[in-house]
Amino acid sequence: MLTKTEIDLIKGTVPILREHGLLLTKHFYQRMFRLNPELKNLFNMGNQKNETQQTALANSVLAYAENIENPGVLLPVLQHIGEKHTSLMITAEQYSIVGENLLASIQEVLGEGASDELIAAWGKAYTILADIMINLEKSIYIEKSSLSGSWSGWRKFVIKKKVQESEEITSFYLYPEDGKDVSLHKPGQYLSIRVFVKELGIFQPRQYSISSAPGNKYYRISVKKEVGQGVAKEDGIISNYLHNSLGEGDIVEATPPAGEFVLNLENKGPVVLISGGIGQTPFMSMLEYLAGESERREVKWIHGCRSANVHAFKNEVSDLNKKFDWLEHIVFYDDCSGSEENVKKGRVELSEVKETILLPDADYYICGPKLFLEKAIKDLAALGVDREHVFFEEFGPQTLNLN
Structure with missing residues (x-):
């Protein structure tokens, strides 16, 4: 346990971290990759370049x-990080490397402001946090290994089918190369996949939501081709590689399904799905799962994207909407004629569909870009939805702060 003196030393760094935290983490990553270049194989170097990982x-x-006095309040965040780490096969030994570089970075960035007592306090605090994460991740690894069809490490998968779902989204049907079973995923979970990037000379991992229901001999991931927009945003290295360079018969590697943004199977009340753009992919897994269940739950799905041309699974969901009276699907398009059935023009405005989505005992799931998430969460709060019934997934490193 930390002493009161150590706690006070760490809390004394809060104003510095608020103002210069990004400077510290940028220095940390530069230092760690310089001294331990092998770790570049575990990190999304695109997120390093756009600084979302550092943030x-x-x-x-x-x-x-x-x-620091009550780190238990951070457990939901730590669970999220633990799921991500296990999907990348992070080991306990790597926490020592991170700790060594983090403490050195604090010392190097703060300079004379980093007393021996402060570094010792942060060293002790980091050890406590690392032990929490190592034990948490150990339990996740054990839980995954107990599932039928599961595996350890990076497993080879064959792309047996590649289907273009819209102008920018393509689905990849991944079958295990060894022909054995795959573990059941929870609706909403993702796969970490990795490919070797010759230009960088390293492996690059990415996380993609599984867009198919559990219980198949394969996993389906549906990937948006990320195209750069001037100097502000470059092409996505891996998404473009998957779209342009990989075809049926090619191989990718994957770890077992991960993620805690999953459908609550215990609550049998209504489900409200709110998605923006590629954020629809985990909801396809949830919807397909619910469509296969004998016990029906009322489902409302509000989706927003630029136009019908980029709307993946449009026909599939429309068919389910017509087939099942428990499902209602409403779409917002930035660009549309306004004459399409169940389509509204403009960005998603939850106030426009409040009669549809405000249901007793409903769970609300939100997935999409950061700004979309922020707005949807605030809009639900304004409509009186209890925060305990709102769940969200931010693709990429979690930067959304709801405090």
Whole structure:
């Protein structure tokens, strides 16, 4: 346990972390990759380039310092991180490397402001946090290994089918190369896949939501081809590689399904899905699962995207909408004639569909870009939805702060 003096030392760094946290984490990653270049195989280097990974770590370090007296309040966030780490096969030994570089970075960035006592306090605090994460991730690894069809490490999968779902989204049907079974995923979970990028000379992992129901001999992932927009955003390395360079018969590697953004199977009340763009992919898994269940739950799905041309699974969901009276699907398009059935023009405005989505005992699931999530969460709060019934998934490093 930390002493009161150590707690006070760490809390004393909170103002510095608020103002200069990003500077610290940028220095940390540069230092760690310089001294341990093999770790580049575990990190999304695109997120390093656009600084979302550094921002996420800065937020995490600050949150830990702010809650150093009661780190238990961070358990939901730590669970999210633990799922991500196990999907990348992070080991206990790698926490030592991170700790060594983080403490050195604090010392190097703060300079004379980093007393021996402060570094010792942060070292002790990091050890406590690392032990929590190592034990948490150990339990996740054990839980996954107990599932029928599961595996350990990176397993080879064959792309047996590649289907273009819209102008920018393509589905890949991944079958295990060894022909054995795959473990059941929970509706909403993702796969970590990796490919070797010759230009970088390293493996690059990415997480993609599983867009098919559990119980198949394969996993389906549906990937948006990320196209850059000027200097502000470059092409997505892996999404473009999957779209342009890989075809049926090619191989990717994957770890077992991961993620805690999953359909609550215990609550039999209504389900409200709210998605923006590629955020629809985990909801396809949820919807297909619910369609196969004998016990029906009322489902309302509000989806927003730019136009029908980029709307993946449009026909499949429309068919289910016509087939099942328990499902209602409403779409918002930025660009549309306004004459399409169940289609509204403009960005998603939950106030326009409040009569549809405000249901007793409903669970609300939101997935999409950061700004979409922020707006949807605020809009639900304004409509009186209990925060305990709202669940969300931010693709990429978690930078959304709801405090």
